[in-house]
Amino acid sequence: MREPFIKFENVSYSYEGDEEGILLPPVLKNVSFEIEKGSFVAVLGHNGSGKSTLAKLINMILYPTEGRIYIDGRDITDENMTEDDVYDIRRRIGMVFQNPDNQLVATVVEEDVAFGPENLGVEPSEIRRRVDEALETVGMSEFKRHSPHQLSGGQKQRIAIAGIIAMLPECIVFDESTAMLDPRGRAEVMDTIERLNRENGITVLHITHNMDEAVRADRVIVINDGRICIDGTPKEVFSSVEQLRLVGLDVPQVTELLYDLENCGFDVDHTELDEEKCADALAKLILGR
Ligand code: ADP
Numbered sequence: 104m105r106e107p108f109i110k111f112e113n114v115s116y117s118y119e120g121d122e123e124g125i126l127l128p129p130v131l132k133n134v135s136f137e138i139e140k141g142s143f144v145a146v147l148g149h150n151g152s153g154k155s156t157l158a159k160l161i162n163m164i165l166y167p168t169e170g171r172i173y174i175d176g177r178d179i180t181d182e183n184m185t186e187d188d189v190y191d192i193r194r195r196i197g198m199v200f201q202n203p204d205n206q207l208v209a210t211v212v213e214e215d216v217a218f219g220p221e222n223l224g225v226e227p228s229e230i231r232r233r234v235d236e237a238l239e240t241v242g243m244s245e246f247k248r249h250s251p252h253q254l255s256g257g258q259k260q261r262i263a264i265a266g267i268i269a270m271l272p273e274c275i276v277f278d279e280s281t282a283m284l285d286p287r288g289r290a291e292v293m294d295t296i297e298r299l300n301r302e303n304g305i306t307v308l309h310i311t312h313n314m315d316e317a318v319r320a321d322r323v324i325v326i327n328d329g330r331i332c333i334d335g336t337p338k339e340v341f342s343s344v345e346q347l348r349l350v351g352l353d354v355p356q357v358t359e360l361l362y363d364l365e366n367c368g369f370d371v372d373h374t375e376l377d378e379e380k381c382a383d384a385l386a387k388l389i390l391g392r
Pocket of ligand 1: 118119127130148149150151152153154155156157
């Protein structure tokens with residue numbers, strides 16, 4: 104079997120309380136999972152379930168209280184990791200956060216995108232090439248000389264993504280990166296995320312509490328109270344309607360409608376996630392009667 108790109112082995116994490124050295128109760132509890140290279144995985148859970156903590160462990164912003172984490176076969180919880188090793192992991196796994204304003208550092212878009220590779224000591228001509236390519240990938244080339252502050256939320260987030268891509272990461276963790284955007288911005292960013300995975304082969308971990316976004320992944324991992332409670336394809340996960348409701352999550356509207364109809368005795372399949380197919384099923388139901 105292929106080596107997973109990310110592997111968590113019995114990982115627990117506790118934050119420190121106000122008193123030094125005293126740990127609070129764990130917010131991640133004995134979590135184990137593997138993420139295949141090139142996959143698009145959504146991590147779903149309501150607020151406070153531990154999703155951001157998990158993201159920060161992958162990017163080495165936090166260090167597990169217990170357990171081991173492997174990136175591309177390398178044990179990043181090993182005490183012998185040097186500062187350079189940590190830097191290398193952070194370059195290979197980029198992170199995009201919730202608030203685009205906190206991630207933009209320069210006053211001109213192209214300078215902002217160049218910031219990461221500049222810090223890595225990349226040659227100027229190579230930086231130019233990477234910046235142009237990254238802006239092209241997120242569909243923002245025409246804005247390269249604009250000030251980021253004149254852009255919409257979705258456009259700013261795409262610039263933040265370009266800044267990460269310019270460092271040539273193998274994986275990007277999106278931590279609620281669509282949560283602050285309007286519907287149009289969300290759609291722009293989701294399309295960009297999907298393209299990065301499908302066309303550029305970047306492994307994507309998309310942390311969200313939005314069901315309709317999670318449906319677009321290859322795999323959905325549901326976290327509740329610091330533990331993985333469901334893990335499967337979107338179809339498998341969203342067919343567990345009762346289990347999702349138990350952990351305080353809704354299901355996509357399509358699933359909810361079909362599930363309720365099924366429970367009322369109608370002949371429909373509630374595991375269908377595609378809106379058009381749902382409409383077909385409803386039409387058949389109505390015309391058939
Ligand atoms: P999510 O991303 O799913 O909203 P988080 O990982 O941010 O969840 O938080 C999980 C739990 O850890 C929550 O109960 C939160 O209050 C707690 N927590 C997060 N950050 C800290 C911190 N710096 N110190 C103490 N507790 C924290």
